[in-house]
Amino acid sequence: MTLKQDTRASVLARRKAIPDAERKEKSLLICERFLAEIDLWLASCEHSEASAKQLRIAAYEPMSSEVDVHPLLFAAYERGWEVFLPCMAKDTSDASARMVFFPIEQNHLTEQRPAFLDHPARPYLFGDLHAQGWREADEQLFDIAVIPLVAFDSGLMRLGYGGGNYDRFLPKLRDDCFVAGVAFEEQRVDRVPTEPHDLPLPRIFSA
Ligand SMILES: Nc1nc2c(c(=O)[nH]1)N(C=O)[C@@H](CNc1ccc(C(=O)N[C@@H](CCC(=O)O)C(=O)O)cc1)CN2
Numbered sequence: 001m002t003l004k005q006d007t008r009a010s011v012l013a014r015r016k017a018i019p020d021a022e023r024k025e026k027s028l029l030i031c032e033r034f035l036a037e038i039d040l041w042l043a044s045c046e047h048s049e050a051s052a053k054q055l056r057i058a059a060y061e062p063m064s065s066e067v068d069v070h071p072l073l074f075a076a077y078e079r080g081w082e083v084f085l086p087c088m089a090k091d092t093s094d095a096s097a098r099m100v101f102f103p104i105e106q107n108h109l110t111e112q113r114p115a116f117l118d119h120p121a122r123p124y125l126f127g128d129l130h131a132q133g134w135r136e137a138d139e140q141l142f143d144i145a146v147i148p149l150v151a152f153d154s155g156l157m158r159l160g161y162g163g164g165n166y167d168r169f170l171p172k173l174r175d176d177c178f179v180a181g182v183a184f185e186e187q188r189v190d191r192v193p194t195e196p197h198d199l200p201l202p203r204i205f206s207a
């Protein structure tokens with residue numbers, strides 16, 4: 001096992017060991033902190049224009065033991081923001097998939113739930129997705145980005161599932177996009193093993 005794989009395995013085991021009630025409580029704290037920081041950011045002069053408009057937030061549909069960002073998503077819908085969630089997609093069956101974001105209405109999380117929300121790692125064909133009406137969003141549209149992670153350190157370096165999806169996604173965002181990682185304290189390590197392509201996050205909210 002490489003150092004990255006080793007770190008992933010041990011941190012995922014720690015994350016999975018968090019009892020459900022604690023995970024729920026910590027997730028709520030992380031979402032509240034995230035919203036409070038967005039409110040401060042919106043109140044600052046530079047972003048007063050942003051506060052007046054309908055914001056676009058790119059996040060993720062939580063799976064397994066990840067931080068449950070649903071409270072943040074529900075608050076976003078409540079505020080009339082547009083929510084975008086990822087899907088792995090490819091042009092042909094033998095092509096490699098890339099992470100794209102689709103606009104997700106609140107009812108897509110419940111009654112009208114698309115299959116890709118339950119199978120985050122499964123690659124879907126663009127042809128099928130387009131036929132179903134899904135249109136990928138331009139990353140430059142996003143005002144806020146919520147970044148999942150497996151491990152992080154005090155230098156704000158992150159380690160994901162190993163697909164390089166977020167390593168490719170982060171450079172596509174606007175410079176003024178509010179980007180933040182979310183994690184449980186159990187995911188903190190002394191030092192995340194890094195490679196030259198790894199980018200630190202501007203901030204990580206943890207509990
Ligand atoms: N919620 C969520 N959606 C996401 C990502 C993510 O990290 N989190 N992705 C980020 O790139 C992309 C999908 N990539 C993925 C890569 C690997 C695994 C994976 O290894 N899953 C394991 C479960 C691991 C665990 O238990 O925590 C599995 O399915 O067995 C899942 C998604 C896009 N959507």
Ligand SMILES: Nc1ncnc2c1ncn2[C@@H]1O[C@H](COP(=O)(O)OP(=O)(O)OP(=O)(O)O)[C@@H](O)[C@H]1O
Binds near residue numbers: 159197
């Ligand atoms: N900007 C990039 N452009 C092209 N390939 C990249 C880029 N960033 C990472 N990769 C490739 O993706 C693979 C996985 O990288 P890494 O192990 O750092 O992923 P990760 O950070 O754990 O995953 P993720 O970014 O999806 O959360 C590596 O083989 C790496 O070479």
